[in-house]
Amino acid sequence: MAIATYKKLESLSNFFYNDGLEKAGVRDLTGAIESLQQSLRMNKNNIDARNLLGLVYYEMGEVVAALSEWVISKNFRPEDNIADDYMDMVRNSPAKLEDINQTIKKFNIAYNYCRQDSLDLAVIQLKKVLSLNSGFIKAHLLLALLYLKAGNFDRAKVEAQKVLKLDTGNLMARRYLKEADNMLLPGDGGKLVSDAASSGNNETIRYNSGNEMIIQPRKQSVLTKSGSIWGIVLGIVLGIAVSCFLILPQRIKNITNNNNRTITGISEVSDSKSAQIGEYEQQIAKLNKQLKDLNERVGENQDAASTCLMKAVKIYMEDPTNIDGIALALEKVNVDENEKDLSAEFKDLYGALMQKVGSRLADIYYDEGKEAYKKKDYTVAIEKFAKAYQYYKDDENIIYYLANSYYDNGDIEKAKEKYDLIISNFPKSKCATSSKTKLAEINNSSAGKSSTSDNSDNTGN
Template sequence: MKCFNCGATLKNTDYCSQCGADVKLYRKMIQLSNAYYNKGLEKAKVRDLSGAAGVLRQSLKINKKNTDARNLLGLVYFELGEVVEALTQWIISRSFQGEKNLADYYIEEIQNNPARLETINTTIRKYNQSLLYCEQGSFDLAVIQLKKVLSMNMNLIKAHQLLALLYMKNENYGRARAELKRVLAIDRTNTCALRYMQELDEATGKHAPQEEEKQNKEVIAYTSGNETIIQPVGVKDNSGLLSVINVIIGLAIGAAVMWFLVMPAQQQRTNEELNQAVADYSEQLDSRTAALETLQSEMSSLESRTQEAEEASSQAAEQLSDYESLLNAYALYTQDDAAGALEALQQIDRESLGDNAGTLYDTIFADVGTQAVDDLYATGYAAYESGDYETAINDLSRCYELDNTRANALYFLARAYHRSGDTENARIYYQRVIDEQPGTRWATDAAGLLAGL
């Protein structure tokens, strides 16, 4: 048991050893809530689901964070066919206890089965439609709709009760009693079902005496020796002739009933069974079609989410690379390596940076731009003079890329290629000096050197 104030584990004292809070009343509340939970568990084990639900709700009134009681209440609702109520309890339970909670398993079992979810939604929709039919007075349509509901969810107590009520209204007491027995098989102490059963017993009890009284008015009974003879009122005892006539009439009626009633009824029953089979198949087909559409929709949604996640990951990777380059540029800047810092800045997408990072980028770029160009020219020219043409080519090309007004950098870059023996690149860069720096002495010298190649 945890302290309500600081969350420390409580010992067998009336005060918290960690914060000193008085936990005597709190301990009693937790114990009382657990006692109600145990009582609800006992009732649920013997299928007293209504009683279990009431006791568990009482337990949650005392301690709303009793996740064991809330999970059990969700299971009771689920067994009663109230799937939405069950999910509600399990979601609340998960909000109180995020880890090692059975509610996660219950929720996943339902959510990972789209066909079952669609069946639940269809059941609720059809049950509501049956209620609407009852309000409109279309009781036959309501009965048909409720039968479809129960074919998909046999544990929906409310549907059984409403169907029994409709049967009672139509004086179909046998079917009403069967529906109520199904309710009591699921929930043995269901108050509504027991009340309907009592009313049903009273209704059937009233019809029997009236029938008997009616029969008593139509016949008289008397004793002859050891036999009791029942004879209709006002009929003389013509037993011999009447017996023969009754046999003949009975045979004729039997043949007529067989021909006009039994055979058509049998044919009608066969047609009804075929129609019901077609309706059931159509219902299953609709359910599977809906499940397939749901799966396709979920697949499209997952593909869209995957694509969005990949794009977000790619953008994040690019942004991370820009920030790493900015940190590298800052490190080179602090080491007075203006050229290296400028090269690192050129690898960064300025638009992807935030406000603070953008400000740092602008500050470094403003300081190292001109200095880097001067340093690259100086190191490139020095390498050219010393005969290190590879270094000269590298530094002078970077210098001209940063500042294309440096005609001397482009000229000595062409000279470095020339002296290194790369005449092909030398021609290219002599021609660039002539084209990009016309009217300068560098262009004039480049033209002469190009003509001599």
């Protein structure tokens, strides 16, 4: 039963791979990605599907995502894998690597400008991105969206068409193209055009109904054909004269008085509102400055982390045994603390690298942490053990020493947190038994302090 299920999943994986290959052949890159991802869900070991997915990402300008897939493919099949050639294509071109780094940095800057509503600056950065990588589909789409927002529908249409040349199945590009066409070629929906169409001809009225023009004769009242019209006109004139000299002045005076009272009330309210608005504007300006500073720091941290990770991957591809070099490159990368600010592609590539070297990196920091712990330098010990835990989370000894360092440094809450983690994740280990003993000591100590405090209060009373 299990073999039959495996063969069925493998067959489905190959089916979706072939479907993705056909879509990639006609440049339906979005459809190809969906089929290839479905293929990998059925069989994650489908090396051909994973390598092709990396090629599609590379064609769309997503170089980090492409490298991530190829590194994972290399991990599954270390020998006789065409992913080596694909990675060599990027690795052996320093200029290409620099362009990739600049593309990622400038696109992130453009994205931050969009969040700050600095759309003109975002457009400038996106143009620089596309000058470095004209196949970067996300940059084309974001530029088209900014053009739509600014009312430059012709330029938005051009960018959407460029995306569809690169990726014929991109639904977002089709949506932007349709929006631009609708704004450039709005329909008239049967609007009345009698005044324009009937100029020079007072006997007919013309109007459009859909795609047809309707022409009909103008109706004339019987009064216009008789002499009694002059009596009606004279009565209207006399009525207007009476209104102007008797009724209208008093009504104008009443309306003026009401308007003056209304204006006075509005002025009083406006003064108080203006004061509140002034305060709100100051608060908004302060918050905008804080948001701008925060976005700049997030952008800088992400750019720096991406650069360090790319450097570490390059070192690993050149010499997988150079663990010290990889550790130095990743020194300032902390995925646990900045997880929300990092992209999915970054996490995938980082995870693939950790599968290869994570345990060896952890050994380096674990040994340094033990040396610091022996010297009772608990601050340094905490730093080293935390770094070791970041790289390798399946060693209870690392967590136990980290918990002991927190405990000896006086940070009881964090120590309890790590002891609980060991008990939960490694319940049958010796470290779990020792952790239970430590927690019992901490709880007994807390209970003793509480009892002493209560006795002191009773004595005072």
